[in-house]
Amino acid sequence: xxxxxxxxxxxxxxxxxxxxxxxxxxxxxxxxxxxxxxxxxxxxxxxxxxxxxxxxxxxxxxxxxxxxxxxxxxxxxxxxxxxxxxxxxxxxxxxxxxxxxxxxxxxxxxxxxxxxxxxxxxx
Amino acid sequence: xxxxxxxxxxxxxxxxxxxxxxxxxxxxxxxxxxxxxxxxxxxxxxxxxxxxxxxxxxxxxxxxxxxxxxxxxxxxxxxxxxxxxxxxxxxxxxxxxxxxxxxxxxxxxxxxxxxxxxxxxxx
DNA sequence: ACGCTTGTATGCCTTGACCAGACAAATTGT
DNA sequence: ACAATTTGTCTGGTCAAGGCATACAAGCGT
Numbered sequence: 001x002x003x004x005x006x007x008x009x010x011x012x013x014x015x016x017x018x019x020x021x022x023x024x025x026x027x028x029x030x031x032x033x034x035x036x037x038x039x040x041x042x043x044x045x046x047x048x049x050x051x052x053x054x055x056x057x058x059x060x061x062x063x064x065x066x067x068x069x070x071x072x073x074x075x076x077x078x079x080x081x082x083x084x085x086x087x088x089x090x091x092x093x094x095x096x097x098x099x100x101x102x103x104x105x106x107x108x109x110x111x112x113x114x115x116x117x118x119x120x121x122x123x
Numbered sequence: 124x125x126x127x128x129x130x131x132x133x134x135x136x137x138x139x140x141x142x143x144x145x146x147x148x149x150x151x152x153x154x155x156x157x158x159x160x161x162x163x164x165x166x167x168x169x170x171x172x173x174x175x176x177x178x179x180x181x182x183x184x185x186x187x188x189x190x191x192x193x194x195x196x197x198x199x200x201x202x203x204x205x206x207x208x209x210x211x212x213x214x215x216x217x218x219x220x221x222x223x224x225x226x227x228x229x230x231x232x233x234x235x236x237x238x239x240x241x242x243x244x245x246x
Numbered sequence: 247a248c249g250c251t252t253g254t255a256t257g258c259c260t261t262g263a264c265c266a267g268a269c270a271a272a273t274t275g276t
Numbered sequence: 277a278c279a280a281t282t283t284g285t286c287t288g289g290t291c292a293a294g295g296c297a298t299a300c301a302a303g304c305g306t
Binding site: 137138139173174175176177180194195196197 | 262263264265266270271272273274
């Protein structure tokens with residue numbers, strides 16, 4: 001059993017990144033704990049209706065970030081990963097992305113209260 | 124004079140969208156007010172070191188969203204645009220993106236306090 | 247040892263970003 | 277009025293990346 005992943009083909013950003021993002025979110029929030037087994041690339045691919053290479057690309061990304069350990073014949077193992085010390089430039093980059101997303105949401109008419117609610121829901 | 128736009132070629136998402144996002148942020152925050160003239164597509168393109176078509180694509184996007192009025196021989200005029208009533212599905216979509224971005228930031232090691240600070244800075 | 251499962255590598259096609267340059271409409275100068 | 281200039285738009289072309297089908301390699305179970 002893994003995190004239920006939802007794919008939006010009209011999203012604009014690639015499917016493999018959507019998968020990586022959502023699985024990462026599940027791992028960071030500890031909804032899936034270290035030691036657990038994720039779905040195999042083919043399982044998840046079949047579930048999502050995409051090619052297994054697409055899922056494999058997402059898994060490789062997470063493995064490169066230190067979240068997963070991939071092994072042939074075994075599958076994807078969730079590692080215990082402590083948060084790194086990000087450089088200030090990296091933090092600034094996230095700050096920019098956050099500002100832009102909030103601006104886009106407000107431009108779309110999403111009320112500020114709704115945004116706050118979602119934020120508090122995460123932290 | 125327009126909003127100072129910064130392009131990140133390694134960002135992964137297309138330049139025209141980066142431009143659109145940043146200009147939109149400037150418009151939503153009212154740092155550029157309705158009635159003002161934006162830089163022409165060629166001016167901004169020269170400034171950023173990209174092709175004028177790239178900027179034009181970004182401007183077209185904003186025009187389609189109702190932010191700008193484009194006219195040949197004139198330029199880009201900032202319109203007065205009231206926030207639409209977004210459907211619940213749209214709000215949910217933004218909520219998802221927001222959660223994912225925050226998860227990614229936390230995964231990168233950005234402290235929660237820094238995130239809160241940036242958020243408050245916008246609202 | 248054999249077959250099955252699992253991640254990986256290769257090759258191909260399609261899509262989209264970006265660009266160069268030509269075109270069309272509106273303004274400006276004379 | 278006319279012509280030149282300015283401005284957004286359109287067309288065609290190149291290239292990188294996403295996604296897929298298929299074949300390969302490594303580990304596990306019987």
